[in-house]
Amino acid sequence: MIRHHLNDALLMGYSAGQLPEAFNLIVATHISMCDECRARLESFDAVGGALLETAVTDTGEVAMAEDSLAQVMARIRQAPPEPRKVQRPEPCLFPAPLRKYVGGDAEAGRWRAVGGGVRQAILPTARDASARLLYIPAGMAVPDHGHRGTELTLVLQGAFSDAVDRFGPGDIEIATEDLEHTPVAEPGMDCICLAVTDAPLRFNGMVPRLLQPFLKI
Amino acid sequence: MLQLLDESPIKERQRPPLVPQGPRGAAQAEKVRDVSQAEEAQGEWVSQMLSVAQHGDEAAFAELFAHFAPRIKAFLLKSGAGGPMAEECAQDVMATVWHKARLFDPSRASVATWIFTIARNRRIDALRKARRPEPEDLPWGPEPEPDQADVLSLQQESEKLGEALALLPENQRALIEQAYFGDLSHGEIARITGLPLGTIKSRIRLALEKLRQAMT
Structure with a gap:
């Protein structure tokens, strides 16, 4: 639901x-x-x-x-006649539009560690906004961060909670500039999200901030 | 569909022909009557679209072309395309209408709405050169056929939406046009509120549920 x-x-x-x-x-x-x-x-x-x-x-x-x-x-x-396509979506974790960007399901992602067991895979899009997959091990948190622009986070697997609410599969969180949040993955299942932002994230801890240029987030 | 009983019959459409109509033979006059009867049963342009989809009907396509191609061209010109590009893109869009006719689902969209989505995607390719991933599609083909009552009510809701938009205050309507034709930033789009979309959304939701049921 x-x-x-x-x-x-x-x-x-x-x-x-x-x-x-x-x-x-x-x-x-x-x-x-x-x-x-x-x-x-x-x-x-x-x-x-x-x-x-x-x-x-x-x-x-x-x-x-x-x-x-x-x-x-x-x-x-x-023009040659269009092939009549019969679409039966295969049972995949990622919906078709996302699979096209990742090249498959989660295992096809080009994952990089970003600390605390959290991994991310940046997806190739135009530079006016960025998209990445986030892999948050069960029970772990994404470093505390705020944003200069809008950040959208869509849960694909598992669930996370933050100061706002709980977000399960299919839920999308729309976070604006004023929200500083620490999403924590629920225990029991690793959480995979698609996160999109139109401005770089702002991490509050010193170390993540220094790493930011290298992590491309 | 009890609520259908309360709905007024479709009004006589006033549609000024954009292209002068040539003389028609008796057989064609007969065909026109058929189409207008079908229109009453199904909503505007739906019978022509289905005729293109099912029989590759070139006469029906010519009618769609005469009505929609100039509107697509106007849409592209307003979006900032030059004359030759607008002409070429409008032709592309109409060719796509022919090729994808089988994907048109009259229980989910009016013909104008469906053609708008094709024209919008063509405009994004031509003018913005941005990629626009599409949602996973629901299966649609000759089967399952949508319920005629569902088709009729969706087509009627589309017409009512057009009437409601025409009645909006001029500045609000101008803002909406700018969002769809021009370049309105995300923040500016957020200022547009109060569009009367509740009923048509419920109709589309119902059609989607029926499609999902047919899939299982």
Whole structure:
């Protein structure tokens, strides 16, 4: 049962196509796990549809080139027929959009230790925001940190708790600038999260701060 | 679907043709009547989309093209594309509409909404060059066929949403247009509130539940 969802601004930004790549990734991954947010997203898409229906430029209605339809029909006739795809999602830990970035499930991640038994794997995205997987052993904590921007954390396996609440599989925490938190993985199962931020994290301990440039977080 | 009984029948649509209609033969006139009856049963443009999906119907596609291609081009121009790029991308989008027609699910989206998502993705490729991962898709094909009542109510909700957006105060509507057509930062998007999306969301949620049930 997912209790922590995406907010309207993220859903609308994703629907409108205005988010950085790393944010697109976490939104797409959460929606793969959460039909409630999928329905909300598709209702924002319906806003786009309504705007498309009335789309004109400042100078009025737009016309296509004269032979436009003929050109498109010619292209359609040349293209090979699309294979009919039957999608049965395989039972994987990571939803499809995330698997594409990792190259598989958790074992395919390029993990690096960041201290306290916590590991991370940075995912390749455009630089305007960053995405990484976090592996927090059961019962361990991610170093206390605040952020300059927005940090989103999506639980893929296990659960963590912080000052705000408990976050289980599929839950997403939306942490803004003013939240300083210490996520602690629940005992019993190691916790794997996808974390995305639009600004570098700020660690409060001296050592993590010195390491920050090297850890790329 | 008891609540359907309370809903008013679909209004007569006023749709100024963007492209002058040529003379039509008797067979075509017959076809037009069929389409307008189907429209009443299914919502606007749905019958043309299904005809493209199921039969590769080029006449139905030409109708979709005449209506949507200029709107896609306007959307791209407003998003900052130049004329030639907007024309080319609009053509790309319409070709994708043909090729992916089978993925259109009228119990989850209006035709305009579905085409918007294709146009948006094309715009992101062309203008922002950012990658936009998509959620894992739910299976959809000729089977299972969505319930006609579900299709109708979703299409009606889409129409009502359009009407509600048209009634918003001008500045609010301008902000929403800027979010979808232009570049509005995340923080600015957060200022947009109060969109009347509750009912349409519930409809889509229901359609998703039925799809999930059909999968198992």
